[in-house]
Amino acid sequence: MSEKEHKVSRRQFLTYTLTGVGGFMAAGMLMPMARFALDPALKAGADSDLITVADLSELTEEPQLFPMTYTQDDAWYTSEVSENVFLMLNGDDVLALSPTCTHLGCQVAFGTNEDHPEQFYCPCHFGRFDKQGNNIQGTPPTRPLDAYEVVVEDGKVKLGSIYQRQGGA
Ligand code: FES
Numbered sequence: 001m002s003e004k005e006h007k008v009s010r011r012q013f014l015t016y017t018l019t020g021v022g023g024f025m026a027a028g029m030l031m032p033m034a035r036f037a038l039d040p041a042l043k044a045g046a047d048s049d050l051i052t053v054a055d056l057s058e059l060t061e062e063p064q065l066f067p068m069t070y071t072q073d074d075a076w077y078t079s080e081v082s083e084n085v086f087l088m089l090n091g092d093d094v095l096a097l098s099p100t101c102t103h104l105g106c107q108v109a110f111g112t113n114e115d116h117p118e119q120f121y122c123p124c125h126f127g128r129f130d131k132q133g134n135n136i137q138g139t140p141p142t143r144p145l146d147a148y149e150v151v152v153e154d155g156k157v158k159l160g161s162i163y164q165r166q167g168g169a
Contacts, residue, residue, distance in 0.1 A: 050151055050158035054087055056094070057155065063088040063110045063120070063131065065099065068159065085148060086110065086120075087157060090132065096148040096159055097133040103141040120145065134167060143167065 008016075051070045058064075063086040072081045084107075086097040097120075099107050106124035113121035113128070119136065120129040128136040133145035144167055149160035 050160050052156050052158050053085060053096075054157045055155055056152055056157055059087055059089050059094060059157065061089050063095075063097065065110075085159065086133075086145075088131075094150045094152060094157055095132065096150050096157075098146040098148070098162060100146065101127050101141060102135065102143050102145060103127050108145070133165070 049070075051068055053068050054066050058066075065084045066087050067082060068085050069080065069082045072079050084099055086095075086099055088095050088097075099109075099120075101108050101122040101124065103122065103125060106122050106127075108120040108122045108127070108129065110120050110131075111117045112123075113119065116128055118131055120131075120133065122128070122141070125140045127141040128139045129141065129145055130136060133147065135141040135144055144165040146162050147165050148162050151158045151160065
């Protein structure tokens with residue numbers, strides 16, 4: 001090969017240099033964005049943590065409200081969340097119901113409506129649910145109260161993920 005064939009012109013040198021520098025800068029900007037976008041998805045098992053809420057001995061067949069506090073990772077933001085949950089004995093099982101009305105999200109209470117003392121009652125639009133959290137036909141909610149997965153271990157009631165129950169009037 002001749003020496004002439006190996007020569008790099010000033011124009012080629014600048015093109016290679018600017019392309020290389022531009023590529024490094026683009027990678028430097030895109031890598032953090034990609035990491036923030038993918039990081040929560042790569043944290044496996046974050047939702048499977050159980051939260052201890054009560055002793056089994058505290059529960060009765062009447063729904064009672066218990067506080068529940070847990071740490072929530074929302075993308076790259078971690079916060080402490082406090083919620084309430086209705087717990088009750090339901091035969092041999094423990095039922096854990098969300099107090100959030102499935103109509104428009106107000107908080108329900110149990111036994112506060114004098115005409116329906118054995119039901120959950122939502123004061124916002126007069127929604128009602130039976131003792132197992134099933135919505136009462138003819139009231140605004142169209143599906144039952146959401147429930148939590150329940151695990152009883154060593155006399156402690158632990159809650160997992162919340163889920164929508166099937167059914168509805
Ligand atoms: S929000 Fe409960 S009935 Fe409307």
